[in-house]
Structure formats: structure tokens, C-alpha cells
Amino acid sequence: MSPAAPTPLALIAELTHRCPLHCVYCSNPLELKQRADELSTEIWSRVFREAAEAGVLQVDFTGGEPLARPDVVELVRAAREAGLYVSLITSGLPLDEARLDALVQAGLDHIQLSFQGATEESANEISGTKAHAHKLRVLDWLRGHRVALTLNFVIHRANIDRLEEMLALGESSCAGRIEFANVQYYGWAFANRENLLPTREQLDRSVDLLKRAQERLRGRIQVEFVVPDYYAKYPKACMGGWGQKLMLVTPNGDALPCHAAQIIPGLHFDNLKDRSLREIWEKSEAFEKFRGEEWMPEPCKSCDRRTRDFGGCRCQAFLLAGDAMATDPVCSLAPLRFKVDAILATVNEPAAAPVVKPNWLYRPNPA
């Protein structure tokens, strides 16, 4: 018997997997959804209404690049009318000033603009596209618009020593928040992991630097950072617990408990074209599977931290242990922690320090 479903708080709407960037750490699945299968404007609008009725407070438009949808302004309006707080997570690429204006007019609350680095050369290598100069233009346009801004830098071995430049770029913009998010190892990032994981020394330096920046900018800009959990002592509370707070909807309408859930073999995902959001949230096999504590193995089952980190991430357990039911191997208490330590040992060998020219596996565009 599984516990009753809590109220969902946030909806992550992957509007499309199309994207002008080809980032080597993209969190999208290796198998991208095709354009022809994308949900219509009408179905998305219904999903927003159903989400708000079920208690959801906010929706994040993401992708791929959400601006690749020609109806994105309409979708912002529909989500606001449903009563949701609307964030747009974007590369800024398919944006011009008129479109930015239309999005803000439609009620967009917040933009999270991603940067792949602080300089043209380093950023373009990671995104596989000449994107950086345009992003700087978008920053300029944003000064004239009433919408909150977060700058997001994805951090990895090749750029973790350049946080000062990124901070300077953030401070010169009108951002209220700057996020430094270390790559998490799923999808394309898992495939490129050997070239992305920072060394322990790099990580320690970066944490020191960002803590000082947090103090210095307090009350003006909020600085947040996420460390790579391979270096953590305990696992992350992935998605705030499976089926506890978030629902992610893929471009074709599959409802998932997290970004990567479709890699877990044997799990069936219901589609919002066929069933209502509330029904899927409360009763679907995928959301019930790891909800609560029933499924937990030892050492999680009797661990004091089980209500805080929920045994860690199910997808990471599958990727590293080959078993989605296992304790997340990044946990120092996990029987399989040695696997993570072995990966870290290779990265931290002197010979492995910054690779000069990695052989990146770039994410392509879906058909």
C-alpha cells in the first residue's frame, strides 16, 4: 500500500527538444523527442489549468529551447491565466527585442538565461554554436523590461577556474540571481563525464570563492551554487523526493517524476493526452513506484536521513549501480560508493588534470 500523494508544487514543461545549441552536458535524454510528436497549444493549456487545480504554483518552460515553439507567447498567457508563476529557461538565442516584449506583456514572471562561459571562445566550444555574442545582446535588452532575471552558468572542469569572469558578467547585468550549477551526470553529461568532472582541488577553490561572493553581494544579488554530487558525502534530495513536489512533462506529453526517469527499465509513463494530470500524479505506476519509503533497501530504510534525501536519485542509482532500487552510490553509506570513488580517483590523478582538447560528444537536434 503506497502513501497518499502530496500536493504537487511545480511543473517542468519541456515544450520541445529542438535547440540551436548542442551542449555536451545537456540533461535531455540521448533519444530526443521528434517535433511531429509535440503537444499542441490546446493540450498544454489544459495541462496548465489541471496543474493549477491540483495545487501547482509555478511552471518552468524549458526544453530543448522553449523559444523554438512559435506559440510560446500564447503558452505564457495560458499559464498565467491558469494562475501559475511562469519562468522561462532559455539560451536566449531565438529571441529578439519584439519577442521579449511580447513575452513580458503576456505575463512572463522570470527568465533564466543560460551561459556556457564568460568568454566567446570557451562558451562556444561547449555549446557547439556561436551563441555567446547574441546572449550579451539579450542581456542589454533585458534592462529595459520588467521581468526578473537569473543568470545560469553550468560549471565543469574546463570553466570552473573562471568563476570570477562569470561573476563580473553577472554583476554588470541586471540579474537578481546568479546560479553556478555544476553539471549533474545524466544524458549527454554522463557520456562526456570524463572530460567534465572537476578535480577536488578545483571544486574546493570554487566553493571558497562563491561563499565570499555570496557575502559580498548579499541583499543585491543572490548567488547560488550546486556542487557535483559525486563529491558529496550524502546524496542530493533529488526533485525533493520522487513524486513529492514536481512533475516533468516531455514534449510529447509523457509525465515523469524527474528529467531522466525514462532511462529506468520497465517503468511505464502515462501520457497527458490520455489521462488528467491529477490522475497521473496520484495513481500512475511511475509516480507511485518510489514514492515514500516502502521501496527502500538498507542502509536507507533505517537511516535517519531517509526523510531528508529519500535515498538519493533513482536514475543515478540505475546509471552507477545498474539498479534503480539501490541506495544512490554517491552516498558515503552506500555499499557501492567505491564505484564513485574509483571515478573520482581517475579524475584526481595528476595526469588526468585539465584535458587540453577533449573529444566532445555533441548533442544533435531531433528530427
Next chain:
Amino acid sequence: MTPELNSRPHLALGCRLNEKGQQSRVLHMPERALRLNGPSLEIVERCDGKRTVREIISELQEIYSKAEPKKVEGDILGYLALLNDQRALDFTSDQADRSANAK
């Protein structure tokens, strides 16, 4: 920081209260939301860019007249500082500043 008694707090860009009539009142912020009730709601509803911190304190002291006024003042100043740290609240020091800082 300690908020100036004569400054006028207002919600920062990207922060807004959800509509009245919904089951619970929520302060939306980029990437997070705060459920408000009782005193926290009374305070945030008054951060309208018109009232000064001093005015908010005296209105709350009236509502919570059974509480020690000094304690009400301290709690409010602490809460406003916390919201400012989280980038939910900005303060303007007079009328002229307000339009300049509105962005």
C-alpha cells in the same frame, strides 16, 4: 542589514503575491515560493512601496496589540531583512527614488 524606518519596502522584480481567493496565500519568487499566513501575510501585503517601515510596524502593533510592541518591531525588522536577503524585497528611501528603483 537593518531596514531604515523611513524607507518604503516593495516586492522585488519577479516577486508577487498570488491572487486572493485561492486556498492559500503564496509569495511567488524566482525559483521558489513562500506560503504566508498570519503576521507574515499581514507584513507582505503592506510592502506596497507606499507605506514606510515605521507605518507597517505601527499597523501591525495595532493588530497584535496583545504582544509586546518592541517584540513586534524586532520581528518585523528581522523578517524584512530576511526577505531582502532572499531578493524578495527592495527598499526605496523617498518618492523620487521609487521610480528609479522600480526596474
